[in-house]
Amino acid sequence: MHMKITAMSRPLRRRSTLLATVLLASGLPVATAVPAGAVQLAPVRFTLPMPTGRQRVGTTSLHLVDTSRPDPWVPDRPVRELMIQLWYPAAAIHGYPPAPWLTPAAARAYEQANGLPVFTWPITAARLDAPVRRHGGRRPVVLYSHGLGGHRGDATALVQDLASHGYVVVTIDHIHDAGVVELPDGHVETGAIPDLAEDNEIELTSRAVRARVADTRFVLDQLAAINHGENPDHEHRSLPCGLRGALDLDRVGMFGHSDGGTTTAHAMHTDFRITTGINLAGTLWTPEAAAGSHRPLLQFGKQDLDPLQATTWAAFRTNHHGPTLQLHLAGSTHASFEDFAVLVRQAAPQLGLTPDQITEVVGTIGGQRAVGVVPAYVDAYFDRYLRHDNSHLLDGPSARYPEIRFVL
Template sequence: MPGLAPALTRRSLLSAAVLTAGLGVITRAPAAARPRSAAEGYTLPMPTGPEQLGTVALHLVDRTRTDPWVPGRPVREIMIQIWYPARHIHGHPAAPWLSPGAVPHFSEMFGLPAERVRATATHGRAGAPVHGGRPVVLYSPGLGGDRGTSTVLAEELVSHGYIVVTIDHTHDASEVEFPDGRVEVAAIPPDIDEQIIAQVVAVREADTRFVLDQLAVVNAGGNPDAGNRRLPIGLRGAFDLNRIGMFGHSLGGSTAAATMHHDRRIKAGVNLDGTLVGAAAVAGSDRPFLLLSSDHGTDPEDPTWDAFWTSQRGWKRELSLTGSVHGSFNDGQVLYPQAAPEIGLTPEQLAGMVGTLRPQRSVTIQRDYLRAFFDQHLRGRRSRLMCGADPRYPEIRFVR
């Protein structure tokens, strides 16, 4: 299949398609004929909860760190997106799935037509007033992934009353657009080895802990945005910082486990199909953690998951999603099926990228189990989905 690397392990640090730079979290489509113009964007599944959605992006600068990937950068800059329940959305425009300046590079790297990506809207309304006092969930994408690559899952949590904060790990992410129009692209060395991966994880963990610090600033009424851009009304005091969870896909799942081991502010975590990298990630914690894997058939267990299971002292579950692949756990699973006819994907190619489970069904299951986990462990709402197999979800296998 043109543009794709040889098959990787089911929980590879990278996606099912390692790009020439050695990065990637959304599977790259083959180089095929693409339309010259396409005015309509792709459609994201509607979130199911009663809350309206608002969102705002913040440009954060950590002056205690230099940039680890670009020599000479004296500070570490990252972008985050805060998704929250909104009091109302009237007069506030729909936020794009990807910021406009980042679209050309994304399209080149991942094979989705730029016109379609640029026109793809989320269900969040930019700058809408906040309906706060909510538990908080952080999201870290896979290696090479932008902060928006699990918008489908983030929006669902927000629609049911969570605030979700998604993180762009600059120069790890394929591309990040900053408010001044700069687009910073991936700069991790292409020859990724264990030493570099260990550094990637350390940087991601530092980014996440810095984000937690800045959320406390916002909650106290401060504005840590580097450009001092106006924050939505009601953001002050909106975060319940005593109830913080975190989830991530691939290396983002490992980031969640490692950060949770070191930082007690995170009360519950989820790893979506990620190999656990480094001592902190496999060391576990005394707080709840959920492992959700792709369908690996009769392949042996990932040894890093075995190590984590032995070390984990808090509540734990391991589930597997039948018919899924590594690329099933981000928004690629809903974008590529829509794009398949125009970019020339065969059914076999598409199945290799997003699995054989119908995308809408996969989204429904992931949304329901992710919400059930955080409802149980951040809100104290016991869920039958966390107790054992449920006939409504035959695709979920309880591994242990």
């Protein structure tokens, strides 16, 4: 089935710039989020839910440079740069510092770009450069692609939960598609994709997805090099002890939110190294994404799909020849699948957001509940197809998670 995507009347609010999205959706002007002269509340340390698995978590970041292609958004950059972050079961955590959700330079750039006050962003459950736990053999690998304008930390609660259950998760910053990315020399790259409008949304988004798929192929190549003992980090910074040979690249999954979900479906169509995928609330913008594959892909959506999104998901169901499942999260919105489902409520006092404004953005399910339900089904899906471990959670409705609606 060939599907041609055409523009439809809808609000263009797909940029995943965390709290800036909250302000836009609630009608508050981003540049004046905190009025002059307003009482400044003492910053509260934002927190994320702790991982539910038994494994302690380590993390490390790498700066990758693909010399075979230019940057897709900045014409005078002759090479494509990426930042990736590996999250993995750790053998030990004592003496290794906790990893921040955003680096300090990226956090300040993020706040400045979005007219936000200085926040005290979360500290993750992972420890920087902790040694890799090798007990249990090689680990299945899962890639993560963020939404348009987001960053690799947007789904940290979900990512570190997967790592605590024994996965190696690789989060990708698609530089200049991402909102803010700090490079090892300390400078911060910001988004360079032109603003979306009705007459360019499809063309720009399709172009972005294709660039992201090329990023994904390159990252998989570099993971193979790491597994063989090479160090592809551009600055040749030391890699964590035990990383060599720890990756099972015959068991590779991928997931992403919004345009990251589109990237997942497209990449699965073109790269057979990715054996399992999950699309979190993404419209399938490209023909390749909607064409499906012969491998399992979970479509995990908000309570009510947008019209165009529903059309692309229906096309996928027709085209796809592998196992598939479609779930909807009752009471949710597009934002319920990321960390800011919980962070927005914590930021509300400083931003002056009302309960109704919070609900408008993250839905009636509540952030804490959303970030409890979503990982359970993401874990179960990857467990079924990457580990052949069936918990039966995916067999049908569960009294434990009544918010999940099975569509297919």
